[in-house]
Amino acid sequence: MNLTEIRIIKRDGKQENFSAAKITNAIGKAFEATGIPQQREELDLITRQVVSHFSQPTIGVEEIQDLVENELMKVQPEVAKKYIIYRQWRNTERDRKTHIKHIMDGIVAIDKNDVNLSNANMSSHTPAGQMMTFASEITKDYTYKYLLPKKYAEAHQMGDIHIHDLDYYPTKTTTCIQYDLDDLFERGFHTKNGSIRTPQSIQSYATLATIIFQTNQNEQHGGQAIPAFDFFMAKGVLKSFQKIMATHLGLLLDIKGHTTDEKEILKGIRAHFHSIAPNEETEKAYLDSLQAAGINLTADELKYVLRKTLAQTRKDTHQAMEGFIHNLNTMHSRGGNQVVFSSINYGTDTSAEGRMVIQELLKATIEGLGNHGEVPVFPIQIFKVKDGVSYSEADYQLAMKDFEAALSGEVKFECPNFDLFLQACRTTAKALFPNFMFLDTPFNKHEKWSADDPKRYRYELATMGCRTRVFENLNGEKTSLGRGNLSFTTMNLPRLAIEAHRKAESLTNETPEGKLQKAKEFFLQSVHSMAEFIAEQLYIRYQYQRTALARQFPFMMGNNVWKGGGTLHPNEEVGDVLKQGTLGIGFIGGHNAMMALYGQGHGHNQQAWNTLYEAIEEMNKVAEDYKRKYGLNYSVLATPAEGLSGRFTRMDKRKYGIIEGVNDRDYYVNSFHVDVKEPITIVEKIKREAPFHALTRGGHITYVELDGEAQKNVKAIAKIVKVMHDEQIGYGSINHPVDTCHDCGYKGVIYSRCPVCNSENILRMRRITGYLTGDLSSWNSAKRAEEHDRVKHA
Incomplete structure (x- = not known):
C-alpha cells in the first residue's frame, strides 16, 4: 500500500496525511522514559512493523497506538509499559476537558450525582454550595496541572x-486542629473585627466556643475539636454560679434591710466559693466574713440562697448547652451552607462544675433539635472512658445488678463519673453520640497523667471524630x-x-x-x-x-x-x-x-x-x-x-x-x-x-451495627462498651437506626411509612463514617449502597 495515500482519522473525526515520523518519535520518547538506549535502526524497524499492518486507506489514531503497543511488547516489554502508561495519561488529560464540562453541567443542573453529594455536610444545590463545588473542581484541575509533581498527579488520577x-x-x-480553649479564654482572642475578652458566664463560654469553631473552620479544610470540653466549660459554670449567688444574696439582704453593693458581694463570694458544691466549712467561713462586716445572715438563709443559686445555674447551663448544640447545627462556615465539622471530647472532669456541663449537654442532646427533637449531627461527641474516673469493673458489675436503678441515679458508685458513663450510654442509645474513647488502652495512655493534676486533660488523648488522632509528637x-x-x-x-x-x-x-x-x-x-x-x-x-x-x-x-x-x-x-x-x-x-x-x-x-x-x-x-x-x-x-x-x-x-x-x-x-x-x-x-x-x-474506629430501637435497651449499649474496653479498642461507636417522622414527630424504627400518621416524609439518620451522621438522602451512591448492605450484629 502506498503510504502517501493513507489518511489518519484523528479523535475529533478530522483527517490528515499519514506521517511515519510521528510513530518513530513516540516510540523514541518511550525508550527515553525507560532509560533504555535507543538505536535508530530499532526504532525504524518497529515503525515498519507497525505500518505493515495497515490494510485500509484510512486508520484511526487509537488503532495505530494499539499496533505500537503490540510491536513494542514483542521486542521491548518495559518500553511498551511506559508507552501504555503515557498513552493512558494523555487520554486522561484529553478526557478531562470534556469531563470538566460534564461536571459543570451537573452542578448547574443540580443533578443528584456523586460530585454534588461528595460531602454530606454541604448543601450543594444552593448558590453558595454550587459556587463551592465549581471552585473545588476547578482548583483540583489547577493542582493536577501546576502544583503536583507528575508522578503523584498520575497516581491520583489513575486511582x-x-x-x-x-x-x-x-x-x-x-x-484540622484541637483547641486549647482554656488558654484562648484566659488570654482572650481577636477576630477580623475586634478582640474578645475573657468570658464571664457559662452562656458566654458556650457561645464563644461556637465562634472559635466557626472562625477557624474558614482557615482549614478538615474538622475542629475541643479536647476537654468539660474542663474548659467548668470555669464558666462557676462564674455563673457566683454571679447568680451575688444577685440572690443581694436581694435577700435588701429585704433584710442591709444596704448592699452587689460588686462587693460578688467579690466576697469569689473569695470564698470556689465550687458550686461548697462544704460546711466554706459556708461557715463565709457567714463569719459577713458577720465581721456587720451583716447578719443565718445558716438556713445561706443554704436557701445556695439552693436557689444552684437551680438557676443548672438552668443556665442547660440553656447554654442547648444553644451550643443548636448553634453548631445551624451556624454556617465556608460556603455551601456547610456547618462546622465539630467534635468535643469529655468525661474526666470530676468537679461539680464539669459534671454539670456534661449532665446538661447529654440532656440537651437527647432533647434534640426543633419541635420534633431531631438528632443533632454536630458536635460529634466523644466520651473518654478512664479507669478510676469514669469506669471500673466493680462499678460495672454493680450497675448490672439493677440497671434501671443505676441509670436513674439510685446507686452509689466508687468512680466519680461512672454515672456520667451510664448517661452517655443512654444518650448514645437515643442520639448515636457520644462515641467512646478508651484512655487506658495501652497506646492511648500518657506517662505524665496524674489524677491530682488539675490540668490532667493535657495528657489525655482526644480526637477529631475518627478522622484524626493526634497524640505522639517528635x-x-x-x-x-x-x-x-x-x-x-x-x-x-x-x-x-x-x-x-x-x-x-x-x-x-x-x-x-x-x-x-x-x-x-x-x-x-x-x-x-x-x-x-x-x-x-x-x-x-x-x-x-x-x-x-x-x-x-x-x-x-x-x-x-x-x-x-x-x-x-x-x-x-x-x-x-x-x-x-x-x-x-x-x-x-x-x-x-x-x-x-x-x-x-x-x-x-x-x-x-x-x-x-x-x-x-x-x-x-x-x-x-x-x-x-x-x-x-x-x-x-x-x-x-x-x-x-x-x-x-x-x-x-x-x-x-x-x-x-x-x-x-x-x-x-x-x-x-x-x-x-x-x-x-x-x-x-x-x-x-x-x-x-x-x-x-x-x-481509627470500630463500630457495631444494632437492629431495633437501641433506646429501649441501654443496658446492651453499656455491655458493648465494656467489651470494647476489655478488648483494648482505641475508639468505638455503636450504630443503630434513628428515624423521625417530619409530620407528626414520631420516633422509632420506621420502615416505609410512619405507623402513627402514615406519612412517607421521614428523616432517616444514619452514621456515614465515625465522624459524621446524616440523613440518608444526602449521601452519595456508594455510601447509600454500603448502608443498605450493613448487617446487624448480634
Missing part, C-alpha cells in the same frame, strides 16, 4: 492513591492540644492485591500453594513501596505548606491556636511551626484486598487476617523510617472514606472488569473493617478489629 482535599492544596492550609509535648493533622493520602489496597494475585498467577512453575504465597509476598512488597511513595508525596506537600505566610491564617496563627503560631510575624512563613502536626498514610479496602488474594475476608479467615495485619505493619515500618528520615510525625490512618469508597471501586471496575467479591459492589469497605455484609457477632467483630487500632495511630 493508585487518593490525595485528600486536593481542592485546598493551593491554599497551603492544614487539615517535635514537642505529647498532647492533643494546639496540634492537628497536616494532610493525608490513601492507598488503593484492593488494587495492590489484584495486581499481586495476577502476577502470582502468571508464574507457570509454581504450585497453587506456591502461587498463593507469592501473591502474599508481592502484595506486602507493593504495600511497602506504595507507603513509601505516599510518604514522599506527603513530604512534598508539607514542604509546600511550610511556605504559607502566617497572615494567611490570622485566627489560627495570630491567636496561637496552632501552638507556636503566635510567635510569628504576619509576613513570616509558618515553617517549623507545622512540625508538630501529623502526616497520615491512609488505606481503604482491607476486606476487598483479602478477597482478591484468598477469596475470603479477614472476618473469619485467619490467613487473610494475618496478611492484612502484616500489610498494615509494613505501612508502620515506612512511617517509622520516615519519622527518622525527615523528623516529622508520620502515622498510619484507617481512612474513614466517604466519596472515596466509591471512587476507587469505579476506577478498578474499569481497569480490571468486575471481580466477584472484590469490586462487584459500589463501594470498598472502609480501612480494616470486617465486611459490612459479613454475619459476625458483636464480640467477634470487636475482637477481630481491636488489634488494628494499635497500628493505626493516625486515626
Whole structure:
C-alpha cells in the first residue's frame, strides 16, 4: 500500500496525511522514559512493523497506538509499559476537558450525582454550595496541572492513591486542629473585627466556643475539636454560679434591710466559693466574713440562697448547652451552607462544675433539635472512658445488678463519673453520640497523667471524630492540644492485591500453594513501596505548606491556636511551626484486598487476617523510617472514606472488569473493617478489629451495627462498651437506626411509612463514617449502597 495515500482519522473525526515520523518519535520518547538506549535502526524497524499492518486507506489514531503497543511488547516489554502508561495519561488529560464540562453541567443542573453529594455536610444545590463545588473542581484541575509533581498527579488520577482535599492544596492550609480553649479564654482572642475578652458566664463560654469553631473552620479544610470540653466549660459554670449567688444574696439582704453593693458581694463570694458544691466549712467561713462586716445572715438563709443559686445555674447551663448544640447545627462556615465539622471530647472532669456541663449537654442532646427533637449531627461527641474516673469493673458489675436503678441515679458508685458513663450510654442509645474513647488502652495512655493534676486533660488523648488522632509528637509535648493533622493520602489496597494475585498467577512453575504465597509476598512488597511513595508525596506537600505566610491564617496563627503560631510575624512563613502536626498514610479496602488474594475476608479467615495485619505493619515500618528520615510525625490512618469508597471501586471496575467479591459492589469497605455484609457477632467483630487500632495511630474506629430501637435497651449499649474496653479498642461507636417522622414527630424504627400518621416524609439518620451522621438522602451512591448492605450484629 502506498503510504502517501493513507489518511489518519484523528479523535475529533478530522483527517490528515499519514506521517511515519510521528510513530518513530513516540516510540523514541518511550525508550527515553525507560532509560533504555535507543538505536535508530530499532526504532525504524518497529515503525515498519507497525505500518505493515495497515490494510485500509484510512486508520484511526487509537488503532495505530494499539499496533505500537503490540510491536513494542514483542521486542521491548518495559518500553511498551511506559508507552501504555503515557498513552493512558494523555487520554486522561484529553478526557478531562470534556469531563470538566460534564461536571459543570451537573452542578448547574443540580443533578443528584456523586460530585454534588461528595460531602454530606454541604448543601450543594444552593448558590453558595454550587459556587463551592465549581471552585473545588476547578482548583483540583489547577493542582493536577501546576502544583503536583507528575508522578503523584498520575497516581491520583489513575486511582493508585487518593490525595485528600486536593481542592485546598493551593491554599497551603492544614487539615484540622484541637483547641486549647482554656488558654484562648484566659488570654482572650481577636477576630477580623475586634478582640474578645475573657468570658464571664457559662452562656458566654458556650457561645464563644461556637465562634472559635466557626472562625477557624474558614482557615482549614478538615474538622475542629475541643479536647476537654468539660474542663474548659467548668470555669464558666462557676462564674455563673457566683454571679447568680451575688444577685440572690443581694436581694435577700435588701429585704433584710442591709444596704448592699452587689460588686462587693460578688467579690466576697469569689473569695470564698470556689465550687458550686461548697462544704460546711466554706459556708461557715463565709457567714463569719459577713458577720465581721456587720451583716447578719443565718445558716438556713445561706443554704436557701445556695439552693436557689444552684437551680438557676443548672438552668443556665442547660440553656447554654442547648444553644451550643443548636448553634453548631445551624451556624454556617465556608460556603455551601456547610456547618462546622465539630467534635468535643469529655468525661474526666470530676468537679461539680464539669459534671454539670456534661449532665446538661447529654440532656440537651437527647432533647434534640426543633419541635420534633431531631438528632443533632454536630458536635460529634466523644466520651473518654478512664479507669478510676469514669469506669471500673466493680462499678460495672454493680450497675448490672439493677440497671434501671443505676441509670436513674439510685446507686452509689466508687468512680466519680461512672454515672456520667451510664448517661452517655443512654444518650448514645437515643442520639448515636457520644462515641467512646478508651484512655487506658495501652497506646492511648500518657506517662505524665496524674489524677491530682488539675490540668490532667493535657495528657489525655482526644480526637477529631475518627478522622484524626493526634497524640505522639517528635517535635514537642505529647498532647492533643494546639496540634492537628497536616494532610493525608490513601492507598488503593484492593488494587495492590489484584495486581499481586495476577502476577502470582502468571508464574507457570509454581504450585497453587506456591502461587498463593507469592501473591502474599508481592502484595506486602507493593504495600511497602506504595507507603513509601505516599510518604514522599506527603513530604512534598508539607514542604509546600511550610511556605504559607502566617497572615494567611490570622485566627489560627495570630491567636496561637496552632501552638507556636503566635510567635510569628504576619509576613513570616509558618515553617517549623507545622512540625508538630501529623502526616497520615491512609488505606481503604482491607476486606476487598483479602478477597482478591484468598477469596475470603479477614472476618473469619485467619490467613487473610494475618496478611492484612502484616500489610498494615509494613505501612508502620515506612512511617517509622520516615519519622527518622525527615523528623516529622508520620502515622498510619484507617481512612474513614466517604466519596472515596466509591471512587476507587469505579476506577478498578474499569481497569480490571468486575471481580466477584472484590469490586462487584459500589463501594470498598472502609480501612480494616470486617465486611459490612459479613454475619459476625458483636464480640467477634470487636475482637477481630481491636488489634488494628494499635497500628493505626493516625486515626481509627470500630463500630457495631444494632437492629431495633437501641433506646429501649441501654443496658446492651453499656455491655458493648465494656467489651470494647476489655478488648483494648482505641475508639468505638455503636450504630443503630434513628428515624423521625417530619409530620407528626414520631420516633422509632420506621420502615416505609410512619405507623402513627402514615406519612412517607421521614428523616432517616444514619452514621456515614465515625465522624459524621446524616440523613440518608444526602449521601452519595456508594455510601447509600454500603448502608443498605450493613448487617446487624448480634
